[in-house]
Amino acid sequence: MLQLDADPIALTSALVDIPSPSHEEGAIADAIEQALRAIDNVEVQRMNHTLVATTSRGLGSRIILAGHIDTVPLADNVPGHIENGVLYGCGSVDMKSGMACYLHAFATLANHPDLRHDLTLVCYEAEEVAATFNGLAHLQESHPELLQGDLALLGEPSGAMIEAGCQxxxxxxxxxxxxxxxxxxxxxxxxxxxxxxxxxxxxxxxxxxxxxxxxxxxxxxxxxxxxxxxxxxxxxxxxxxxxxxxxxxxxxxxxxxxxxxxxxxxxxxxxxxxxxxxxPGARPGLDQPAAADLLKATGGQFRAKYGWTDVSRFASLGVPAVNFGPGDPSFAHKKDEQCPVEMISEVSEQLLQYLTGGGSHE
CATH class of the missing domain: 3.30.70.360 (Alpha-Beta Plaits)
Incomplete structure (x- = not known):
């Protein structure tokens, strides 16, 4: 079973080693579902190969951690490997490293006393193909209440800094x-x-x-x-x-x-x-209180997102959203797709600090 509270670098490697090209996400969805259902006091829902896990601790605010679990077709780059501090493999940057950080944060903090916001974790299918198959789009249409929160984070590769909004x-x-x-x-x-x-x-x-x-x-x-x-x-x-x-x-x-x-x-x-x-695009939403706390936790660095991402789907529901994940997006979809492991650790640590207000998560 996936060890969601283990080191996020190891978790990224484990996710990369489960092939999951679009329309073939069954195995990775099964593995994530099994691990999520092992967490106490968490509700897990599954729609095809899209998973939604929520905490309900009455913390007064809710942060959504979302990421897609599919990849582009394999190019002889699974299983992955680590070399000179870089993790190589299909999906390593787009976006299994971001997904690993979010899974790790959810599992680590779901029952932790220092958690400041209730959490919704969305692991969705079919982002890398036509929008008609997109699991987040299906949730937006059929269960928009599951996507409500004070701020949504999307684990797209953003160089370990906030890329706000999208065009x-x-x-x-x-x-x-x-x-x-x-x-x-x-x-x-x-x-x-x-x-x-x-x-x-x-x-x-x-x-x-x-x-x-x-x-x-x-x-x-x-x-x-x-x-x-x-x-x-x-x-x-x-x-x-x-x-x-x-x-x-x-x-x-x-x-x-x-x-x-x-x-x-x-x-x-x-x-x-x-x-x-x-x-449509999505406004940055950095003036929202929950986003201001994230900026503080990540050192105040941010930039505009030039491409289109699924943050737009949250914006259309009135939920401010940002892109925040490890890795250089220019390596996405390439045969030598890669992500520096130090960025995985950096994003994971900043995410934990943000969600606990800087409190201990040991």
Missing amino acids: GSIRLKVIAEGTRAHAARSWLGDNAMHKLAPVISRIAAYEAREVEVDGCMYHEGLNIVHCESGVATNTIPDEAWMYVNFRFAPDRDVDAAMEHMLAVLDLPEGVHYEVSDAV
């Missing part, structure tokens, strides 16, 4: 239609690709905004991320399309971001769009 993202498929013709008689056709040219030029000339939100600086971006057209090298294309992605700061909601994006694109006649994806 929103809109992805549009922009489609132009024309008339096919032989290139030698191009005037008989209508070149669909040419219709996208002014839109491409506007995107290329776009100057992205930098904006401070709740003390965090966010840098927006509008980019073409995929483009296709063409029938044959001697044929005028009758269709052309491209995906355009707008990463926007959390001071805009999705509607405002969409309005701005469409104004910039200014689609001409014969060009239309389909919404491929549209998700």
Whole structure:
């Protein structure tokens, strides 16, 4: 059985050694469930391969510790190994090290006299695939009451510092239609690709905004991320399309971001769009009392989260949320995925200090 109150480095190694690519989380969910059910005075609920464990000690506030238990497909990098102070293996940084810190804190403090907040631990499935499978999204829709708290921490790799909030993202498929013709008689056709040219030029000339939100600086971006057209090298294309992605700061909601994006694109006649994806960002929420205590426990260092993460799901429920986990996110999904073990120890210790107000957890 997993030893949740053991050294978090050893616990990370144990989690890495249980393969859990998306849609194959059964074994790791079973192991975590067994270990959680061995803790006294804790309620454990399971929905498919998503687990929710809660304490109910009447402490007057609640902190949510959340993390996904799935990984990207394996790349001959399980089991993991430690070399020169670095833990290698699939999921070592994204995000089994963060999950280990949260599991360790929950198990260590669930019945500890110095615990200052009741805890909700969420270990969810299928984060690394389409949102329709995301276990946290399923909880958000079916059991939002389980995700209520004063602050939510998500164990995404953040370099052992707080990455606050996240950017929103809109992805549009922009489609132009024309008339096919032989290139030698191009005037008989209508070149669909040419219709996208002014839109491409506007995107290329776009100057992205930098904006401070709740003390965090966010840098927006509008980019073409995929483009296709063409029938044959001697044929005028009758269709052309491209995906355009707008990463926007959390001071805009999705509607405002969409309005701005469409104004910039200014689609001409014969060009239309389909919404491929549209998700809101999350404000940092560092002005909340529970977040202020976390900042103190982690030395006051924080930065904006540029990518989109599941903190947005908590923000949509009115729960401030931050990303806080060990490791460099640039190693996520790589064959040599890795996490310095000292960061695991650092995050674990800071988390325990935060949840106990600096009290002893021996």
